[in-house]
Amino acid sequence: NSGSPGSSYNIRIRGITTNGNNSPLVIVDGVNIGTDISVIDPNDIERMDIIKDASSAIYGVQGANGVILITTKTGKNNRKTKFNYNSFFSFQEAAHKIKLMDATEYAVYVNETEIADGNSLPYPNLGNLEYNTDWQDKLFTTSPLISHSLSATGGSEKMNYSVSGTYFTQDGIIASDKSNYERWTVKNNLGVNLTGKLQLNTFLLYTNVKRRTIPESGRGSALYYALNASPLTPVYDGTDGSGPSRGFSYISTEQGTEIINPFALIYNAYNETKVNRFTGKIELAYELIEGLKATSRFNFNYSEVYYRGYSPLQYYGPNKVVNNVTLDGTGNFDIDRNDDGDRDVYSTVNENKQTYYDYTWESFFDYTKSFGDHNFNMLVGTSIRSEQYKGIFGSGYLVNGADSWSNAYLFNTQSFIIDDDDTPNGNPQDIQQTTNSSSGIGEDRWYSIFGRLQYDFKGKYLFSGMLRRDASTRFGPNNRVGYFPSFSAGWVLSEESFFNVNGIDKLKFRGSWGITGNDKIGSYRWVGLLQGANAEAAYPFADVLSYGNALGSLANPDLQWETNYQTNIGFDTTLFNGMFDLSVDYYIKKTEDLLLTPEVSGVLGASAGGSSPPIVNAGTIENKGIDMSLNFKYAFSENISIGLGYNLTSIKNKALEVNNAAGFISGGLFGLNQSTSRFQTGLPIGVFYGLKTDGVFQNQAQVDAHAAQAGAQPGDLRYVDVDGDGVVEFGSSDDLTVIGNPIPDVTMGFNFNLDFYQFDFSTSLYASIGNDVTRSYERFLTYSNKSTLYLDRWTGEGTSNTVPRASTNASNNFLFSDFYVEDGSYLRIQNIQLGYTLPTSISEKIGIDNFRLYVAVNNAFTFTKYKGYNPDVSNADPVSAGVDLGQYPQTRTFTTGINVSF
Template identity: 30%
Template sequence: MKHRILFVLLFCFAVCSAVSAQEVSMNFRQVKLEKVFDTITQQTGLTVAYSRPTVNPGKIVSIQADKEEISKFLRRLLADMDVDFEIGETKIYLKAKVASDTTKQSGKTKNISGTVIDQNGEPVIGASVIVKGTTNGLITDMDGNYTLTDVPEDAVISISYIGYQTVELKADNKALAKVTLKEDSELLEEVVVVGYGVQKKRDVTTAIASLRASDMKGQPVTSMAEAMVGRMPGVQVSQSTGAPGSSLQIKVRGTGTITAGTSPLYVVDGVPLAQEQLNTFNMNDVESIEVLKDASSAAIYGSRGSNGVVLITTKKGEEGRATVSYNGYYGWQTVSKKIDMLNAYEYADLVNDARNNTYIDKMESVNRKLIAQNKTPLPYNISDDNAVRLQNTNNDYNTIVPIEILPYLRGEKGLIDTDWQDEIFRTAGMQSHSVSVSGGSQKIKYYASVDYLSQEGVIVNSDFTRYSSRFNLDVTEGIFKFGLSLSPSVTIENAVNSDGAYNSNGGGIIASALHSAPIFPVYNPDGSFSFIQNAWSSNTQTVLPNGTVRKGNSQTQVWNPVALAMLQKDETKASRIFGNVYGEVAFMPELKYRANFGVDIYSSSRDTFRPSTIPISNTEGNPESVPEATARTGKMYNWLFEQTMNYNKEVGGHSFSALAGWTMQYQRDESTYAFANGFITNTVPTLNAGTVTRGNTQASEWALLSGLARLQYNYKGKYMLTGAIRADGASRFGKHNRWGWFPSISAGWRMTEEKFMKSLSFVDDLKLRASYGLTGNFRIPNYGAQGEVAYLSYVLGGSSAEAVKGAAPKSMPNPELRWEKTAQVNVGFDASLFKNRLTLGLDVYNSNTYDLLLNVPVPMMTGYSTRLENIGKVNNKGVEFNIATNQKTGDLNWSLYFNISKNINEVKELGPGNADIISSGSVSNAYFITRVGEAIGSYYLPIVEGVYKNQAEVDAALHYKDSPTNYGLADTKPGDFKFKDVNGDKILDISDTDRAIVGNYMPDFTYGFGATLAWKGVDFGIVFQGVQGNEILNLSRRYFYNHEGNMNNYKGAVNRWKSEDNPGSGMNVRANRVSKGQNGITSTWHVEDGSYLRIKNISLGYTLPESWLRKVYLKSARIYCSVQNPFTFTSYEGYNPEVSNRTAATTNGEDYGVYPLARTTSIGVNLTF
């Protein structure tokens, strides 16, 4: 690694020494100077930065040039002005020139001393301080200080610095003691990245959200998506899992599809990502992130723009000496929330209640049968011991009180009271180190970095490690320009099977920990893992009066979750090479050709091993299991080639910009899988040590061919119009509909350029926007339009015949299959007020997605049950608002921002008959429904109206009195759920007709706000993120509020129904091991409000004064501390209100045991040499 860094540094320093210049051509007579500047920008891409009054942009000039070097041209252009220039990476800076002739000043002279600082109170090093009209001048030192001698009393002192407004003060002005330079907003006008180009932000006519590297300062995030949280209106970023290295989910303006993919298209440096894993990229390499939200801005990406487009731009080199930067931090992570569970004594009380109630119910049933047979009923009492209970109930083990809880019921002290969450969670370390070097000349500019990230998980034995590097190079030689961007990375992830149901194939560690009874230990006395709760253990023995030993299962079988995490192996190694090379030719100043070739090569291997030390489930004595191992490999090759022509022309006040081009992209995916068992030892976990019993290989590919064009028109910055179109041909769609056309148009009107707005002096800028666009959704299976064939084994001939392989149709072809299309209208405005101290924006949109891809039933005579067709329609409409302010009060700089978004989702059509789409959740009777007039994937469940308080209410209930079949509710008793007769037919059928739409995972609105403060080198930042009105289907409640006494429960179970006189909360059912009146069916009892407000990040930093750094050759140094996810305000009972076990649009919003989020506290440093 050291050699690698050294090589990068040496190479970058070498290329830094090269010097060259770009060329310009023009022929102007009697034009404004600003027009010459605009032409320079068009031909070179360099913005001319200047301040008034140093440069007068309205000055009339005449000048000619034919492929003249830019530096020579500027010398001629500025020859008659007291102006000098400096060419930077993206700008040409103009500043006041030191005069060559000395002008005599009258009067006395004096010495003047002072300090020059910026708006943040930091010294400005190298600022020019000069007696105007003379050669008497100097530049400020490392502390921003200066001393001028022999200054005439009537002289004017000019203080200037590149990128700042020039300040001119008379020599007798006391303000010279401390001069504050302000950034020149005209010089530093912001540009945003749009598809296949850049555009001035003030001229954008579409809905685009932007985030700069400076906005992410001080946040120790591991991925780009984390930095976007709460900052972009209309962009919902969700972190549903806290597993190290996990990806975040991004949705732009709601969900517009039912079966196709919902993720946006990610484009890095102009190359669309084939693999969406953003965690392979170093966040310190990112310069900006733009999100194209409306269809007009995204239409240039055609068939892949329906879910929005995220454009990521990495850092480039800048002209000047090499700058070396180090960014690093160390942190520690703790689980952000623990769920309050019953302790051992509370648990024992619940178990006792459940078994006693079961015994009472069972004896009532036994005696009813005896009475029906004219026999004497049996006497019973809850004080009966286990032997009597087993005799009375014919060995019903659900009625016995486990002997292991008896000491707890007696209140004995010093007993085992295991907090299983404390056992699986830990304080996890985290560190990141990134070194970059950048610099260059007018000809060659470079940026290179290396990065190391190590993140332990808050669940034991889980971690993520990343090694990445980047090299960006741009070279200009006359009319030619070329460059490359290369980013190789390697990641290693050690995962634990944390999510899902308990004991799900050796996983469900979260659920298993919450299920595990606190009366059992983690370890045996010999230090080995205890599996006492794996059922049929000696602690469940009951000795009958005749001496017979009966064994039963007192607890639901649960593997030791700590053992599951520590003993199993699940390692994924992945490598990625992502990058592109480009070439550009300027045939004439207005016309440029560009070719770009990009690659995304990804490979991974995943190895798992489950040792024999995890015993066979639910078996007496916990015998060892048979070890199992799997090996998976995956490879992905993706390449992109595109060619474009750009033409820019200005005539009078009319500016035109045209783009035309074509692009082609290809991807191939390959995977292998193998399963082995029969290992004779746990020490060799590779497949060759076992017997491979099954495996497969797969391969698939797709291709895309496209043409695109865009025309932009701008009249004096007042009227703006953009039109674009893209045609995509994709292999994924039917041969009759392989091509799709995606047009867009947008317009803008800057009202502040109109005369009637001039009287509103507080309005600096006001722009109205309107747009329309059509985009598509490319995210469907590669062969969805083609009939697939599956290979199966058949036994042909007699009973002794061997199985032979044969092929059979798997899916029905549809040659008419076409794109899902989204048509969106957007109107909005952008404004800045009070000298740009206040900015705000508003967008209103209406989006219709049609030709949805749905599986439609077909006649069985075809040999198929369904076929994929284009038949549905979904609408999303909403509003987005953002406001921000930047203020300076003395040495204090502060800013605030706020954004809020509301999206309404509605299904409009579902094909002929508009039949509901019913989808199953992760447990039985958990249903989702997609219905016309409702949002996609709504929860479809029975409604709980409360708990029966007494027997009279039970006797009067519909299910007990009027239902001929009772639907499994005949054994309902006081303390059980009371269900609603939804359809009003006087019969409860909670498994079918008496279900209703009771909520949805989609929020009513999302919002974010934050603040930054800076004072004399101290900076503070805070980011809030909020979601309001979404519901969560908390399936964990199915078990942790089951009150069966066979597993641990939420602390709320203490407030359960116990009697008519002690009804508890009135919504918390009685304890019972078996007879529960359908209390366990998934219902509104499992639906919770998922609204939350989260403090996403708090950071505090200090930038050391320059005077402290001179001796150690540092340009800047900042130290900081930061806390990620410190607080979440929510009523949700689970770990994380952003949770979702599933990502499909039709079954989203489940919580069934998901890796919780971490609270990360870190200390870091940013150094620049």
Template identity: 30%
Template sequence: MRQQKFKLKTLFSVMGLFLLGIGYTYGQQVQVSGNVSDDAGPLPGVSVFIKGTNNGTATDFDGNYEITAASNAVLSFSFIGYKNKDVSINGKTTINVKLEEDVSALEEVVVVGYGAQKKKELTGAVAQVKSEELLKTSTADIGTALQGQIAGVNVVASSGAPGAEANVMIRGLTSINGANRPLYVVDGIPFDGDPKLSINEIETIDVLKDGASAAIYGTRGAAGVILITTKKGKEGQMKIAVDSYYGLQHITSGTPLLNVEDRLYAQFIQGAALSDTRYGNTWTVIEQSPHFLTNNTDLMGVIENDLAPIQNHSLTVSGGRDGLTYSLTGSYFNQEGAIIKSGYDRFNVRANSQFVKGKWNIATGISFRVEDREHAPWGLLGNAIGYSPYQPYLDPDTSQLDNAGDGTGANNLSFLGYQFLQEDNQENNYFDGNLSVTYNFTNNLKITSRVASSYDNGTRITINPKFIAYRDDGSEVTSQRSRIRNLSSLAKKFTWENILNYQKSFGDHNFNFTGVYSSERYNYSEFFAEKSDLASNDITVLNGATADPNVGSGNNPWTQDRESTLIGMLARLQYNYKGKYLLSGAVRRDGSSRFKEEPWGVFPSVTAGWNVSDENFWNPIKNTISNFKLRGSRGTTGNQGIADYTYTPTITLDNDYVLGAGSNQNLVLGATQTGFANPRVKWETSVSLNAGFDLGFFNNKLTLSGDMYETKKQDMLFPVLLPPTAGGGQDAEVTLNVGDMINKGVEFALNYQHNGKFSWNTGFTYTRNRNEITKMSGSNKIIYFDDSSISGHDNDQDLVSALAEGYEGGAFFLIETNGTIKNEEELAEYQQLVPDAKLGDLRYVDFDNNGTIDINDRQYMGSGTPDFEMGLNFSANWKDLDFSMQWYGSFNSEIINGNKALAYKDGTHQDLVYQWTPQNSTSDIPVYRNATHNNYRGQTDYWLEDGTFVRLRNISLGYTVPRDYTEILGITKFRVYVAAQNPVTITKYDGYDPEVGNNGLSTRGIDKGTYPVSSQIRTGLQIEF
């Protein structure tokens, strides 16, 4: 792998040196000078280029410029917020230019799926983000780059692990079965999940938010659609762009833990409170375990990799002539983890080309990606939080325990050493290619046929090497067995689409018809194998282990072999009259192999719009309110996001059974039904309504857009666990249509653009969404998620997140606490509920008044989903300086601090210094007793905290070297900058980070060993030739 990376780096370097050597050819030259201005005066920083070349300059602070060009050349003047202007030289030596503002952007084209539309003609809720905004973040993830950029798009980090994908939800929770991620479509090709493009490959991102806009993708559009257009070449001289940055990461917060002195003090007052003779006085403690004072182990300091580097380097070459254009982008992203034993490497290469000749248009796209990911050892953060500071330190080179003391401490260190040496590496090689052929029969009629194929080959190898720890006396500590695991996967997908487009105008009546037929086939296979007892740590292959081989495929729980197909047909008709009255209707019909008896679903949509500001009666106020449009839509989408083959039962041959009696007993192979069929499972459908407006003021310098929406989800798909009486064991489940859900919300986007010597732009977004489960089928009106346990107890007693009728998905249901038992009177009263309660214990509220504290006392206490979100973006340019910042706020969400619960349970949290004692009887921090005591139950509100936060997502300051100094080297742009990501977070949350996304539903807002999000500072440069 390293050799492959070195070869790619060498290739990029050679390309760069070769292209830098290309010179420029000039004709008869003249010196041209002049001034560029607008209605308000001179304009600094205007780009002045010789058209068709990369030669150019920029105006100074007074709007003046000078350039040498051929006497018959054409000068092109461009500036952000103004219309471009071309002027022929015709031998002149002085050319003054006045630019007109162009802040309306209503003629801009946005991608809407199987086509494009002018913004003025849009009737759905569609938003666009351009590449320059995405490049302001240092991330390998597209979702993270979108955070706070678009109203209605909720982005929360799933974790801070290198290369981790953010959870992206468009207009709230759209499914309860995990199918909440939007559909990604890259250059017209749908992708299953995040396509993991380099940000440098992307030209624009268009987001289809309303159901009607997304309905043209049928079953795959229920969670919204993200349309990505990658960079394409343009005719003209070859252009080269280099983008590079290097930065450092830092974890800014954490769980406050005890040092050894505080730990001994907390243990002493605990012993006094419990009348424990072991801790009657500190001298007894030290006499029994003298190493307590010689050790002061900070395991968090060991596992945190402070100032871990992050870097990205990209090279893009583009150009074209005679109808052939091309663009080639290669990039390398590397991120070391802020936690040890983790990291991420990624190479991306993309080549796009297009050839136009006569009536033919042929486009190709090829992408190759190599990923290397090192996963942090399982439970590493949690083990470090729960580790007592007086436990011994382990030298990883000698396996020698320093002052190990008792056997318990040595055994704990032995396990941690085993974790520290673990290697968990995953490699993915990805390739996709597409070919699109368009034939224009007439100016009005064209047909496009597009094929695409992708291939993803992954391997994940986990190695736990042999590890033997020794005490100071030379005795061996029992250690974990060495083991190697190999999980290999192969995913293949083939897509074929045929698109017919016909557009025709009859006077002021404009029609556009689109017809689509598409088919997809997806294959996925997985194979797992493991063995134990490695002969040597130097032999890291399966054959290097000697015991307990375990292999599987097909029905083995660790492996899969599956295939699915999807067929779709679409008809869409768009109409407008004079561009004022807009109407669009579409019908999509999809067939899925995942449904047996009802494989087909029909998804209609209709949208309408009215450009009110184009009416004659609007003219008197048009100078003030320059644009006003009303929009409305209704659309139906589907969801097939369930496992394959749920309509057929599965039986596993993995249980032994004893037949016979006495001496005639025989052990025979038994079978268990682990998958129960539901052949009548049907489509999950969503019906969405949207009403919106677009306003522009003062020639659209100030714009405001707003939307109000409602989405009703019916027949939600969910795998339901069956009781053991069904005969399928504890993991048996069946997929059912379990209920209905609704999302309601409002969103606003405000933007202001000011042009001049000091140009600036600010944008504000506001999103409020309300989610509710309106119906749960059957008698069970609440289903707890089995992965939402807290405090390490994996049973129903400690599950905290659920689906419940009348509440949002992933709502928290917890037992209320009422402080500690502070005196004998409170103790006597509380012992009526809990007879064995003692002074200093937590008091729980008997919510159902049945005279006992049990799981039925849980009550609703919010969720990890915020009530509303806001984003604020600001950018400014003055002379050669540029500045930008992005703020994001998430309000009124809740977080369950599982790390705090773990630290309390293991007696390592700093709060325990202030626990209840007879001398500190007003404290609400319970007495520490033992890890399994009721004081540390997971399903209580004692761990619940306010998750509201406001964060400075990005801030950057850049300087562009004047072109007069760089053009002699053939450089048209040379910009350097410094930037910071997540440098400021304002929050009351006491844990690592308030941005706790996890899987986006069942564990959203549950912070238990989640890899923390780090802050970053970086410096970079951008060069264009």
């Protein structure tokens, strides 16, 4: 996960099962809150369970990627009010910096490059270099993270309640004044026994978020620029900041036309998002007769998302592609490009408001009955769900009042025409409208019927069967309905009369099979849509362009459910009076009729601006592996105890079928336009696919003896002729092969806790083994900075067989190959915490029940060979997993906090 303020968690349960959204469903106290777990205060959580197998089918289509069940703390009947206050204060810092060349190393590299190409030395005096800018050191700061939460729980004879409020704020370790996050959360649970048989349960969660951001990860971000800018360029140019440079040095064109001063980018970055969200539940449960209960539950989510952005006039130096204004003859902003005395260049304002509303109404009967040793539970019900969306978007030129962030609102723009009297050639498309607006609306609906039967005999033979029928408007009328059954069985061997094994308290074997469905493709993707008001909708009539409508998205009325087939077998055991417990699972999960976006011909219009190709069912993925967890606990005495936990997951992922014309789907980005990854039959999804190297050419004899490789010279990377035709082909896929896999072979977790009288200590570790990462944050130009990896470059025969020579003409060394793929395996000490709890004899004297003080370090150390910021690089697109474009680094935090109850 990213260390950016307010960034969400990237959670995967049992690997990648779809080419789209792989996030699990989060259920809090029976309420569907979507996929964002960060809105729940950890102090409110009493229990968390994860559903991994086919039993998630009871939650319908949204449970296709697994389900996280969170139970929050609630009050108890006939208990007086208890208050809990939790607070912590943290300092954050970048957990890792990428090792780059300093000024001298950089100058030597550039000199060597120019000499190799027959040019003169750009830096002849290495002892008199004026600057040595460490852009990362200048960019990263230490920033605070603060949290306060207060809760009250209690209850009377017929009522229980829980109320909590949380304030959380986090500043970024980059540009904290423009990159920060603030969240207020209020949660309420209320349970009321209205009569002896009628129970009312309510849940309400309000979240208010304010987030400011800068371009912070990937291409076009402050980090990307900092990693590639020359250390010989200073941050500031020595001016007073009133001119076009705003006081920041220009990055030379030789370093890249898209590389700019990261501090200038931050200066011009103004982005703010505000979110108001209400999540709630009203539930009535009535006991009709003994064992039979009727429940009706209404859940809702309502969110308002408001965004405001401001883009002032920006000039980052000559020939920079991100400039939105040029300079005139006097060195000032050229705001009159046509020299007609009228201003035609302005700062721009963007504002939009989006509203999301969904509700789920579930009604079901739950019947429990026993006949002797036979125990039954039956559940049958219906579910109606609706998701609605509205959005309005506006942009305009800031023409009224001060040109500033505080004035950047749409009501300070005007709707008028620029260059109406100076339109070149009389073409209407050259006229600029100063204010533009658009809107969008959408709705999806689901209707479901479900039933479940559970049976056990004497608590040792267990069976469960479930069937759910889902209908979704995201598919056409012929394919809207899907049927999703699941079955599970268990045998508690330890309950058998013949089982008498010393040391084994409980032994249970279990298995399950089932089908779940996925429809996460967005709204209206099965129908054809028109797109207007763009260049593709312009038609010439009498030498004048007229705007109408053109083909937008292509229709696919045969689109149908993506289906997951899951099989799971395992066992659970408890040993030595509860000292050990062990769970082991083996699973196979196959996803068929994968929902994909194929590449289609531009003749169909699907490659035009504003248009999109259809979604199709065109693939099959298989995940299989082992889950294991082992826990140990032991109390040496009333005051001394320890606990240890270990878990392991192995995943083998494979695409069994990709039904498009090419047989694969490309993804990822390397350089300016090279792809890194493939979703291809027979291979793991997102596998790295490129050229394979076999060292570095040491002399001309090796070049001559090797397969023909265009432009090869001693010191260049030697590529493998994969197809054996005697030619290394750069423009063909014949010599491309698998060069890495971003999916780990094994992930492991370990935790340890110790209670020693009033002290407590805990630590947790996490390891990932076998995942590869691609360095895609490097810019391959002579004057852009380089990793210290290139200090070990080839400088003559025998000097290096891994890192190529320095040369501006060796462009084939910059093709995507395994030279840029690294082992991303790592071991991370995630948390170290030491706490002290005040003795009860002292806390009672000062009127409190409990007082605990603690210190902690989060993300303390990461041991890895990977040279980038984060070895666990994540991307929303599974075909781009493990591609590091300069992701915001994770932060190391030093924390002190208190827990008080009274």
